[in-house]
Amino acid sequence: MTDPHPRGREAAQRLRHLVPAGAHAYSKAADQWPATAPPLISHGQGAWTWDMDGHQYVDWFAGLTCCPLGHAHPAVTQAVTQALQRGTAFQLPTLAELEAAETFLGFVATGDDMVKFGKNGSDAVDAALKLARYATGRTHIAKCAEHPFFSTGDWFIGTTAARGGTHPEPATRTLDFPYNNTPALEQLFTDHGQHLAAVILEPLRFTPPDPVFFARLRTLCTTNGTVLVFDETVTGLKYHLGGARTLTGIDPDLTCWGKSIGGGLPVSALTGKRALMELGDHARPRPGNPPLLLLSTTHGSDAAGLAAMRATVHQLATTDAIPRAHATGAQLRTTIGGILADAHLDTHIRLTGYDCFLNIETHGTGHISGPQLKTLFLAELIRAGALVRGIFYPTAAHTAKHLHMTESAVRHAADTCRKALDGTFLPPAAPNRPL
Known part of the structure; x- marks a missing residue:
C-alpha cells in the first residue's frame, strides 16, 4: 500500500x-x-x-x-501580536503582569487572592507542594491514584515507570488514595495525617465528584493542618470559566492551572489565599525560617503568553x-x-x-x-x-x-x-x- x-x-x-x-x-x-x-x-x-x-x-x-x-483564534493572535510589538521580557515587573493577575483572579480563580504565573503545569504543581511543605513543616504528599499525571518532579514521576534519573527518596514520601472513596481517605489520614503536607488531586476526570467525599476531604485537611491542592491543569476552563473545582462543593487551599488558560501559548498559574501565597514572598520570610523561593521563572512574566491568557479569558467570559x-x-x-x-x-x-x-x-x-x-x-x-x-x-x-x-x-x-x-x-x- x-x-x-x-x-x-x-x-x-x-x-x-x-x-x-x-x-x-x-x-x-x-x-x-x-x-x-x-x-x-x-x-x-x-x-x-x-x-x-x-x-x-x-x-x-x-x-x-x-x-x-x-x-490561531483571531483575538488571541491579535493580542499576542500587539504584545510582541511592545516587548515581552523586562528586568522589572510590568503592567502586563498586573493586568494578567487582575484578569485571572477576577474571572477564573475567583475567591483566590494571589497568583503566580509559570510556563507549564509542573511549574505550578511543584511550587504548590513546595509551599505546602514550607507552610506545614511536613514532607509527605498524598496524590489521587486514578489521576494519571501531576508533574515531572521526582515526588511524582519517581512513582511511575518513567522514574529513570530521579532521586528515589522523594517518591517514598508520596502516598496514594482512591478517588471518591471516603473510607480509604479517612484511613489515609488516620495512618499518615500528622505527616501530610498536602493532598493533591484533580477535581474530577471522567467520574462526577461525590459531594460526601469532597466534604470529608475538606474537613480532614482542615482538621489535620494539611494543604488541599486542586490540579486544574487539564480541567481548567473546560467545565466552567472558574474550572471544575466549582463542581466539588468545596474550596481548595491552592489551585494549579495550565494548558487551556494560555489559549495555545505556554502559561500556567498557581492561585490561593493570601495567608498561604504570601509565604512565597522571599522578601518577607517567616520568622525563624529560611526564605522561600516559591516560583521564580524568567518567563513567568512573558508578556506574549499573558496577553494570550487575557484574550482567551475575555472571549470565554463575554461570549x-x-x-x-x-x-x-x-x-x-x-x-x-x-x-x-x-x-x-x-x-x-x-x-x-x-x-x-x-x-x-x-x-x-x-x-x-x-x-x-x-x-x-x-x-x-x-x-x-x-x-x-x-x-x-x-x-x-x-x-x-x-x-x-x-x-x-x-x-x-x-x-x-x-x-x-x-x-x-x-x-x-x-x-x-x-x-
Missing part, C-alpha cells in the same frame, strides 16, 4: 534525529499514536489541522486541550464559547452513541465523562482486547479524517461541518470494529477525505 505520508514521515525522521523521541511531550511521540496518525502537523486553523502531506483533519484534542477557542462547546459535546455524544448502538458496539465502545471532555472506553472479547479495540477504533477514525487520541475535547471552534465529518469517520471506524469483533476484519482502503 502506498504511504499516504511520505513528506511527513521523512520530516519526522529528521526531527527524531535532532530531538529525543522526535517530540517535546511524551504524549505526542509516534509510539503513543496509531500508525495511521500523521507523522507531523503542518498547521491549524480553528478546529482543523493539516499534515505535511496536505491531509485535513477535524482536530478533537486541540493541542493537548490547550486551545479552547481553536487554533457563549463554553456553553457552545458543551452543546457540541452533547450532540457528539448522542451521534456517536447512536452509531455504536446501530453497529451493536455499545457494550464494547462507549463515551464517558462530561460533554466538554469525553473519554472513549473500550471492552474487548476473547480474541480482541479492550486496548486493541481502542487502538483499532482510533486508527480508523484518524484514517477517515478525525484526529482523536482517546478523548473528544469539543471547543468553541467546532461547527456542524466538523460534526458531520466526524459522524462519517465514526461510521467507518464502527464498521471496521464490528468486523474485528465478528472475526471478519479486513484492512480497509483509506476513505476519501478533503485535501
Whole structure:
C-alpha cells in the first residue's frame, strides 16, 4: 500500500534525529499514536489541522486541550501580536503582569487572592507542594491514584515507570488514595495525617465528584493542618470559566492551572489565599525560617503568553464559547452513541465523562482486547479524517461541518470494529477525505 505520508514521515525522521523521541511531550511521540496518525502537523486553523502531506483533519484534542477557542483564534493572535510589538521580557515587573493577575483572579480563580504565573503545569504543581511543605513543616504528599499525571518532579514521576534519573527518596514520601472513596481517605489520614503536607488531586476526570467525599476531604485537611491542592491543569476552563473545582462543593487551599488558560501559548498559574501565597514572598520570610523561593521563572512574566491568557479569558467570559462547546459535546455524544448502538458496539465502545471532555472506553472479547479495540477504533477514525487520541475535547471552534465529518469517520471506524469483533476484519482502503 502506498504511504499516504511520505513528506511527513521523512520530516519526522529528521526531527527524531535532532530531538529525543522526535517530540517535546511524551504524549505526542509516534509510539503513543496509531500508525495511521500523521507523522507531523503542518498547521491549524480553528478546529482543523493539516499534515505535511496536505491531509485535513477535524482536530478533537486541540493541542493537548490547550486551545479552547481553536487554533490561531483571531483575538488571541491579535493580542499576542500587539504584545510582541511592545516587548515581552523586562528586568522589572510590568503592567502586563498586573493586568494578567487582575484578569485571572477576577474571572477564573475567583475567591483566590494571589497568583503566580509559570510556563507549564509542573511549574505550578511543584511550587504548590513546595509551599505546602514550607507552610506545614511536613514532607509527605498524598496524590489521587486514578489521576494519571501531576508533574515531572521526582515526588511524582519517581512513582511511575518513567522514574529513570530521579532521586528515589522523594517518591517514598508520596502516598496514594482512591478517588471518591471516603473510607480509604479517612484511613489515609488516620495512618499518615500528622505527616501530610498536602493532598493533591484533580477535581474530577471522567467520574462526577461525590459531594460526601469532597466534604470529608475538606474537613480532614482542615482538621489535620494539611494543604488541599486542586490540579486544574487539564480541567481548567473546560467545565466552567472558574474550572471544575466549582463542581466539588468545596474550596481548595491552592489551585494549579495550565494548558487551556494560555489559549495555545505556554502559561500556567498557581492561585490561593493570601495567608498561604504570601509565604512565597522571599522578601518577607517567616520568622525563624529560611526564605522561600516559591516560583521564580524568567518567563513567568512573558508578556506574549499573558496577553494570550487575557484574550482567551475575555472571549470565554463575554461570549457563549463554553456553553457552545458543551452543546457540541452533547450532540457528539448522542451521534456517536447512536452509531455504536446501530453497529451493536455499545457494550464494547462507549463515551464517558462530561460533554466538554469525553473519554472513549473500550471492552474487548476473547480474541480482541479492550486496548486493541481502542487502538483499532482510533486508527480508523484518524484514517477517515478525525484526529482523536482517546478523548473528544469539543471547543468553541467546532461547527456542524466538523460534526458531520466526524459522524462519517465514526461510521467507518464502527464498521471496521464490528468486523474485528465478528472475526471478519479486513484492512480497509483509506476513505476519501478533503485535501
